[in-house]
Amino acid sequence: DTTVKQNPRYKLARVGKPVNLICSQTMNHDTMYWYQKKPNQAPKLLLFYYDKILNREADTFEKFQSSRPNNSFCSLYIGSAGLEYSAMYLCASSRDRGTQYFGPGTRLLVL
Amino acid sequence: AQSVTQPDARVTVSEGASLQLRCKYSSSVTPYLFWYVQYPRQGLQLLLKYYSGDPVVQGVNGFEAEFSKSNSSFHLRKASVHWSDSAVYFCAVSMRAGNTRKLIFGLGTTLQVQP
Numbered sequence: 270d271t272t273v274k275q276n277p278r279y280k281l282a283r284v285g286k287p288v289n290l291i292c293s294q295t296m297n298h299d300t301m302y303w304y305q306k307k308p309n310q311a312p313k314l315l316l317f318y319y320d321k322i323l324n325r326e327a328d329t330f331e332k333f334q335s336s337r338p339n340n341s342f343c344s345l346y347i348g349s350a351g352l353e354y355s356a357m358y359l360c361a362s363s364r365d366r367g368t369q370y371f372g373p374g375t376r377l378l379v380l
Numbered sequence: 381a382q383s384v385t386q387p388d389a390r391v392t393v394s395e396g397a398s399l400q401l402r403c404k405y406s407s408s409v410t411p412y413l414f415w416y417v418q419y420p421r422q423g424l425q426l427l428l429k430y431y432s433g434d435p436v437v438q439g440v441n442g443f444e445a446e447f448s449k450s451n452s453s454f455h456l457r458k459a460s461v462h463w464s465d466s467a468v469y470f471c472a473v474s475m476r477a478g479n480t481r482k483l484i485f486g487l488g489t490t491l492q493v494q495p
Contacts, residue, residue, distance in 0.1 A: 275423075300480040311485040312424070312470070319480045359423055366481045371416070371424040 272296075273372035275360050280377045282354075288347040290375050292360030301343040302369060303335065304359040312359060318343055350379045382407045382475045386486035394494050395463050401456040401489045403471035412474035413454040414483065415445055419467045427469075430454065441465070466493045 276291045292301060302317040316325040318337045325333065334346040347354055357376050361369040385404045393399055405411055412431050416424040428439025435447040445456045454471060468490050472483045 311487050314482055317482060319478060324478060368426060368429055369483060370426065374423040
């Protein structure tokens with residue numbers, strides 16, 4: 270089973286409010302990733318956890334937070350949502366530097 | 381730095397016709413290459429991958445891709461498309477990131493299959 274789950278599937282948020290997205294996998298994968306996907310753009314890597322170590326991309330360093338309380342779960346946290354955060358957020362996981370398997374995504378709309 | 385270029389933003393073909401979606405990569409080492417597909421309102425699904433060996437790799441739903449080191453390409457092909465193949469197709473290269481790897485995606489090619 271290569272299932273990655275994401276909750277919620279759709280999220281409506283107000284400008285200035287926090288947003289918390291959840292991802293889970295039961296494949297014992299060592300790495301979990303978060304990507305942001307906007308229309309007509311390539312998926313953009315935001316951050317990833319290798320085991321318990323968080324790596325954030327340089328240009329998104331201050332905009333997104335994340336936690337990984339155990340091997341199976343990983344969250345993506347936006348402290349104060351802006352209109353520019355409206356996008357699909359994709360979670361993925363992999364093991365031993367192998368193939369990344371993606372979840373169905375969470376579509377976030379900020380108003 | 382590694383990068384991926386998908387030169388065709390949109391491709392339209394008739395149902396039953398053959399298909400080729402182009403992908404060019406830039407890498408200083410032999411890359412790991414992938415094709416993913418995104419159907420409307422869904423996440424990314426893996427079609428196929430290339431790590432090494434036979435340059436022609438088979439994927440799901442009749443898709444295949446051919447790695448060419450000399451051309452720095454990894455084009456996706458299908459002999460006969462179906463209307464359900466309409467989607468956005470992403471080519472990606474995997475690069476080392478510390479103890480793991482991360483994906484660099486192209487902008488994607490939107491495939492529209494006409495009846």
